Amino acid sequence: MLIRLDTSRVLIELERHSPKTVLIVAPDGLLKMAYELASTLEARNVEVVVSGEACYGACDLKEDAAEAIKADMILHIGHGLRESRAGKKTCFIVAEDDVEFNKVIEKAVQSLKQFSKIGLYTITQHLHKLSEVKAFFEKYGFKVETNDGGKLSYGQIIGCEFQPAYSVKDDVDAFVFLGQSRFHAVALMLSTGKPTYMLDPYLEEVIDVSPLAEDYWRRSLLAVYKARDAEKFGVIIGLREGQMKLHHVKRIREGLAKHGKSSILIAMRDISAERLNTFTWFDAFIQTACPRISIDGAGFNKPVLSTPQAYALLNLLEGKDIENFLRTPTWI
Numbered sequence: 001m002l003i004r005l006d007t008s009r010v011l012i013e014l015e016r017h018s019p020k021t022v023l024i025v026a027p028d029g030l031l032k033m034a035y036e037l038a039s040t041l042e043a044r045n046v047e048v049v050v051s052g053e054a055c056y057g058a059c060d061l062k063e064d065a066a067e068a069i070k071a072d073m074i075l076h077i078g079h080g081l082r083e084s085r086a087g088k089k090t091c092f093i094v095a096e097d098d099v100e101f102n103k104v105i106e107k108a109v110q111s112l113k114q115f116s117k118i119g120l121y122t123i124t125q126h127l128h129k130l131s132e133v134k135a136f137f138e139k140y141g142f143k144v145e146t147n148d149g150g151k152l153s154y155g156q157i158i159g160c161e162f163q164p165a166y167s168v169k170d171d172v173d174a175f176v177f178l179g180q181s182r183f184h185a186v187a188l189m190l191s192t193g194k195p196t197y198m199l200d201p202y203l204e205e206v207i208d209v210s211p212l213a214e215d216y217w218r219r220s221l222l223a224v225y226k227a228r229d230a231e232k233f234g235v236i237i238g239l240r241e242g243q244m245k246l247h248h249v250k251r252i253r254e255g256l257a258k259h260g261k262s263s264i265l266i267a268m269r270d271i272s273a274e275r276l277n278t279f280t281w282f283d284a285f286i287q288t289a290c291p292r293i294s295i296d297g298a299g300f301n302k303p304v305l306s307t308p309q310a311y312a313l314l315n316l317l318e319g320k321d322i323e324n325f326l327r328t329p330t331w332i
Helices: 007-017 028-042 063-069 102-111 124-139 182-192 210-227 246-258 291-295 307-317
Strands: 003-005 021-025 047-050 073-077 090-093 095-097 117-122 143-145 174-178 196-200 205-208 232-238 262-268 284-287
Touching (some): 007 090, 028 047, 063 073, 102 205, 182 196, 182 291, 291 307
Parallel strands (some): 021 047, 021 073, 073 090, 117 174, 232 262
Antiparallel strands (some): 003 095, 196 205
C-alpha cells in the first residue's frame, strides 16, 4: 500500500498565493506525510506549522488556528469535497491510496450474484479507483449506478452525508462500498435502507454489513427511548468550525422546552465520555457536532444523541412514529 499526495496541486497553490506561513492539517495516519511535506515547503522558504490536533474530516478546517498563528494558507491533506477549497484559507489536498481492488472484486461477484443492479461508493482516498472498479463489475454483467450530490464528488460518501448514494437508492438492489471503514459502510446502509457490502482490499474480504448495521440501529434507537425519560439535557455546540450547527441547537432547545424539558448549552471541541462524565447533573446530552460520535460511540454512561436522534426524540415526545429516522441523505 502506498499513499500518494497530490504534490503538483500543492505547488500550484504555492505559486498562486505565495504564502509566507502555511498550516498543514492531517488525520493521524497521515502525520508523517505532513512532516515530509513540511520539510519540502521549508526548503522553499515557506514557514510551516503542522497541526498537532486531531483532525476528523473535511468539516474540521482549523481556520481559527490559522488566524491565531497568522498562517496565510491551510493545506488540509487526506480529506476532500467536490470543491477543492473551503473557508477563507483551506485548500484540500488529495491523498490517494494505490491499493488494488481486483482480487476482492472477484470474491465479491459470488456474494453479489443475487443482485443485478448495484450502487458503487467510497471515500476520498479511493475515488480515483472508482472508474476502474465500475468497469470491472460491468464486465461481470452488473449494472452499476454512481452519482454525485450536494457538496460530494461522484461516487463519494462521508460519515454524515450520503446524497450521491441516496439519490440512486431506488434504482439499485444493493450497494457496494470500497474500503476498510466499517462505519462508512454501515452508515451507507442505514441511510439508504439497502443491503450493503464492504469490499476490504487490504484483507481481501467481502463483508455483508447487515448484522453490524442492525446493531448500530438498535443502539441508536435505544438511546432515543432512554432519553425520553430525561428531564435535564446538556445541548452541546461543537466548536470545530464545520461542526457548529447553531440552527439545530436553537430548534432542538425549543422542542425540548415545549415538552417541559430543561436544557443548558455546553460548548466543546472534543466530545468524549471522560469529559461528559464531569457533568453529573444532566440526565442526557444532545450533541450537534458530529453524528458519528453518538452513532458509532460507546462508553457513554448516559444517552448522547446526535442531531437525527434528537429530532427523533422530539417526534417521540409528540407521539409520532420514529421508524427509520436515520434513512435520510444527511445526518447533519
